[in-house]
Amino acid sequence: MQLVCPAGSLPALKAALNQGADAIYVGFRDDTNARHFAGLNLDEKQLDSGLQLIRAQRRQLYVAVNTYAQPGGWQRWQRAVDRAADLGVDALIAADPGVLGYASQRHPQLNLHLSVQGSATNVAALELYRQRYGIRRAVLPRVLSLAQVRNLAGKTEVPLEVFGFGSLCIMAEGRCHLSSYLTGESPNLCGVCSPAKAVRWQEDADGLSSRLGGVLIDRYAKDEPAAYPTLCKGRFMVNGQRFHALEEPTSLNTLELIPQLAEIGIAAVKIEGRQRSPAYVEQVARVWRAALDAYRRSPQQFQVQPQWQAALAAVSEGSQTTLGAYHRAWQ
Amino acid sequence: MQLSLGPVLFYWSRAKLLDFYAEMAAQPLDILYLGETVCSKRRAMSLDDWLGLARELRECTRAELVLSGLALLEAASELSSLKRLCDNGELLVEANDMGAVQLLHERRLPFVAGPALNLYNAHALAELQDCGLQRWVPPVECSGALLRDCLEQLDQLGRLRPQVELFAYGHLPLAYSARCFTARAENRPKDDCQFCCQDYPEGIPLLSQEGEALFTLNGIQTLSGRVSNLLADYAQFEAHGIDCLRLSPRAEGMGEVVQQYHAVRQGGLPPLLAEGCNGYWHGRPGMLSAEEAGLC
Numbered sequence: 001m002q003l004v005c006p007a008g009s010l011p012a013l014k015a016a017l018n019q020g021a022d023a024i025y026v027g028f029r030d031d032t033n034a035r036h037f038a039g040l041n042l043d044e045k046q047l048d049s050g051l052q053l054i055r056a057q058r059r060q061l062y063v064a065v066n067t068y069a070q071p072g073g074w075q076r077w078q079r080a081v082d083r084a085a086d087l088g089v090d091a092l093i094a095a096d097p098g099v100l101g102y103a104s105q106r107h108p109q110l111n112l113h114l115s116v117q118g119s120a121t122n123v124a125a126l127e128l129y130r131q132r133y134g135i136r137r138a139v140l141p142r143v144l145s146l147a148q149v150r151n152l153a154g155k156t157e158v159p160l161e162v163f164g165f166g167s168l169c170i171m172a173e174g175r176c177h178l179s180s181y182l183t184g185e186s187p188n189l190c191g192v193c194s195p196a197k198a199v200r201w202q203e204d205a206d207g208l209s210s211r212l213g214g215v216l217i218d219r220y221a222k223d224e225p226a227a228y229p230t231l232c233k234g235r236f237m238v239n240g241q242r243f244h245a246l247e248e249p250t251s252l253n254t255l256e257l258i259p260q261l262a263e264i265g266i267a268a269v270k271i272e273g274r275q276r277s278p279a280y281v282e283q284v285a286r287v288w289r290a291a292l293d294a295y296r297r298s299p300q301q302f303q304v305q306p307q308w309q310a311a312l313a314a315v316s317e318g319s320q321t322t323l324g325a326y327h328r329a330w331q
Numbered sequence: 332m333q334l335s336l337g338p339v340l341f342y343w344s345r346a347k348l349l350d351f352y353a354e355m356a357a358q359p360l361d362i363l364y365l366g367e368t369v370c371s372k373r374r375a376m377s378l379d380d381w382l383g384l385a386r387e388l389r390e391c392t393r394a395e396l397v398l399s400g401l402a403l404l405e406a407a408s409e410l411s412s413l414k415r416l417c418d419n420g421e422l423l424v425e426a427n428d429m430g431a432v433q434l435l436h437e438r439r440l441p442f443v444a445g446p447a448l449n450l451y452n453a454h455a456l457a458e459l460q461d462c463g464l465q466r467w468v469p470p471v472e473c474s475g476a477l478l479r480d481c482l483e484q485l486d487q488l489g490r491l492r493p494q495v496e497l498f499a500y501g502h503l504p505l506a507y508s509a510r511c512f513t514a515r516a517e518n519r520p521k522d523d524c525q526f527c528c529q530d531y532p533e534g535i536p537l538l539s540q541e542g543e544a545l546f547t548l549n550g551i552q553t554l555s556g557r558v559s560n561l562l563a564d565y566a567q568f569e570a571h572g573i574d575c576l577r578l579s580p581r582a583e584g585m586g587e588v589v590q591q592y593h594a595v596r597q598g599g600l601p602p603l604l605a606e607g608c609n610g611y612w613h614g615r616p617g618m619l620s621a622e623e624a625g626l627c
Contacts (some may be wrong), residue, residue: 068451071480098454102388122404124413124430131433132458143509144405151407171553172403176506177472178546181555181617184610186472188449213616216539236545237538238516245537245548246512301523325509 001261002268003292004062004161005285010046011278014251017053019285020293023060025093026050027191027274032080033064034117035274036191051087060090066115067191068096078102085110091137095119095174100133113161114138117187119174121148123155130158137161137267140192142252146326150264159267164254165284166272167317168324170232170247180232182213194230210234212241227318253312253321255287255304258295278317287311332568332596334573334589335362335496338399338425340504340579341549342528345375351580352384356392358589362496362575363388366399366416368427368445370511370550371409372524378415385422394422402427402447403507403551425468438460446471446498447507453484456493466494468577471503474614475564475571482572493575498562500588500607501579502534502547502554502619512548532582545618557618560607564621565595 005021007013007243016024027033029041042050054061063084077099083105084092094100094112095117103110114120114129116139131134139161140149153160171178173187180186181240182199200211208220211228220226229232232246252272254261261269269292271284287308295302313321336355339348355363365381367373371607376384381420385396400413410430417434426432427445435442439490443466450456456467469478482492514524516535528534534547534554544556568576578588595601604627610619621627 006522017627068449070477071484074452074454074484082452095449096451096455097458098452098456101454101458117449118429119410120429122428122430124408124410125404125428128429128436128462129434143403147507148405148407155407170510171506172510175403175447177470177503177617178506178553180472180611181503184616188470189451189472203445212616215543215618216541219540235540236541237542238535238548241516242540245516246508246553247510266509281378300467 001065001258001266001292003285003288004268004270005281006271006274007042007050007149007281008037008040008274008276008306009278010042010050012274012276013042013124015278016051016285017057017059019282020289021285022088023062023246024050024054025062025064027064028080028083030076030080031191032067032069032077034066034115034187034191035064036067037275038196040275047087059122061087061173062091062113063087064093064095064115065099066095066117068117068188069098069133069187074098081107081110092129093139097132100129100135104133111136114158116141116163117174119172121152121153121172125164126152126156128160130159139163142169143172143325146257146260149266150260150327153264153266161268161270162254162261162266163252163272164269164288165312166252166264168247168250168252168322170330182215182231182328184213194228199229225318248320249318250322251312251316251318252324253309253316254326255291255308255312257323257326258291259302262295262299283311283315332573333361333496334359334485334592334596335575335577336360336364336585336589337498337501337579338364338366338368340369340502340552340554341532341582342370342373342536343375343532343582344529345380347532348376350383351585352388354586355589356388356394358586359593360589362397363392363397364397364399364425365422366425368399368402368447369552371401371406371412372529373526373528373550375529378412380417382419384623397425397443398422399425399445400427400431402445403503404428404430405509430458431541432462439463441465443496444468446504451477451481452594453481453488453490456481456485457488457490460490460493465494466496466575468496468498471498471505471559472611472617475567475612476614478573479571492572496575496577497561497568497573498559499576499578499591501558501581503559503611504552504554505546506553508551508553511550512553513550516548555608555615555617558607559609559617560605561609561612561613562592562595562605563602564609564612565601605609
């Protein structure tokens with residue numbers, strides 16, 4: 001099972017490389033990728049030097065061009081695909097059928113992965129992308145249970161990549177417009193969710209309030225730890241009760257599923273977090289490398305080490321982790 | 332301009348659904364969408380029941396009848412149900428997942444691309460036209476300008492335009508999840524949900540701590556808190572290439588909504604301001620009205 005790590009900067013890329021990532025995924029510095037945050041992603045020079053380092057260590061570079069192209073900016077998406085092909089990346093990660101169509105026709109040698117933003121959760125959807133665009137891998141949305149992943153892996157010809165660790169989207173990726181409803185900018189079209197420029201913090205006598213697009217996402221008492229106002233992770237009122245009505249601030253952590261994922265034949269585990277610091281990438285890549293190596297050495301004896309979990313909890317949202325949808329025994 | 336009635340997004344009892352469609356069959360609607368798009372556990376109506384209803388409706392309305400498919404498929408059993416739906420042999424299908432597109436393409440059947448498919452540019456549309464797309468309901472977050480640009484880009488590609496159906500009225504379907512938020516609000520596990528969403532014929536309002544309506548919880552689906560209403564923008568629709576307006580069912584008062592839209596398409600003046608939000612159409616946050624966005 002490959003370890004695929006995020007890099008939103010050259011230092012993060014180096015950290016991932018040093019800690020034993022098998023592949024590193026990046027995005028260009030524009031809205032063609034789903035982590036289009038101010039100051040994030042690699043410019044041309046950084047990409048070139050990053051690629052050299054990756055090649056020297058015989059690892060792989062993936063480029064995400066995984067937002068949905070808008071008619072006015074179509075050339076930008078085309079150029080992004082061309083650039084990735086010219087760089088000789090090991091895979092292009094894309095979601096838009098238009099972008100996939102262009103990439104497969106213009107650059108037939110380019111290895112295509114279906115992005116999680118493509119929202120393919122069933123064998124028929126995967127088959128469409130395989131038949132039309134020849135995708136060699138698909139990243140599954142974080143909505144399937146382990147049993148459903150197993151079932152899918154048994155039926156599809158497309159090798160699968162699953163999320164192993166990182167911030168948890170409670171909605172099916174690529175199927176969520178909550179952010180644009182409040183702020184006008186969405187992951188699909190703008191490569192952002194709950195964009196920083198729409199965030200306002202307000203402190204008053206009662207404590208701290210976080211707002212997104214003017215809407216109160218959460219309010220914290222003086223001693224309460226505050227979280228970034230990702231809009232699905234606020235506390236809201238439902239039937240007169242105040243609670244995390246959609247999702248708590250928490251991170252996905254599937255270390256303990258490594259044996260099952262390997263046995264299912266999952267091709268790669270993905271770490272979320274191109275927007276996170278090099279220190280985060282270093283920490284998470286190190287733990288996952290150690291865990292995957294330990295499993296490879298002796299699958300029967302594999303046990304999640306407490307220090308691994310502690311290290312991951314330290315970089316988790318709200319310092320808590322969950323198995324997400326994977327743990328469900330039911331539909 | 333055609334008027335369509337979108338699929339019922341909420342979980343209504345069989346009796347309520349049958350009453351509702353009996354009432355809607357008498358309305359000046361050109362297309363009626365039937366079927367369950369949100370949750371496969373909702374079993375008030377089986378596929379055969381929907382097809383039976385379609386046959387009855389055919390006796391009393393000339394509206395085109397379309398069967399809508401599930402938006403988020405997780406279990407193998409859901410894919411089997413979708414296959415049966417695509418094989419219904421009578422009705423056009425609305426695909427709300429790329430899996431449905433593939434199944435319909437394999438069967439060489441034309442289809443409607445529902446709002447849950449991510450089609451945002453002409454190249455993507457052309458890809459799906461090659462698979463059988465004949466009518467397009469754009470994602471609800473698309474602005475009028477984006478739709479117009481898409482259709483012009485399609486012209487430049489030398490492609491025929493599909494029929495374009497705009498989501499004009501109702502709670503906007505915004506997101507799908509593995510989690511059932513209605514069950515979560517009721518402190519029930521999803522596998523023992525007791526079909527509690529049937530107690531909320533128009534979903535559960537989710538408010539900010541300041542009491543602002545944000546979203547509507549509808550099982551695994553999250554809808555807008557406010558009702559989207561594009562009636563005040565009617566005069567722009569033809570020039571934007573729109574052929575049909577989708578009215579999404581609400582628990583009460585749909586007959587009146589259809590009549591309001593019908594009056595305007597027959598030449599009545601659209602209202603200067605309509606109640607509800609229309610920010611998306613104007614390229615602004617969806618929750619705003621044009622007035623709130625400072626556009627009028």
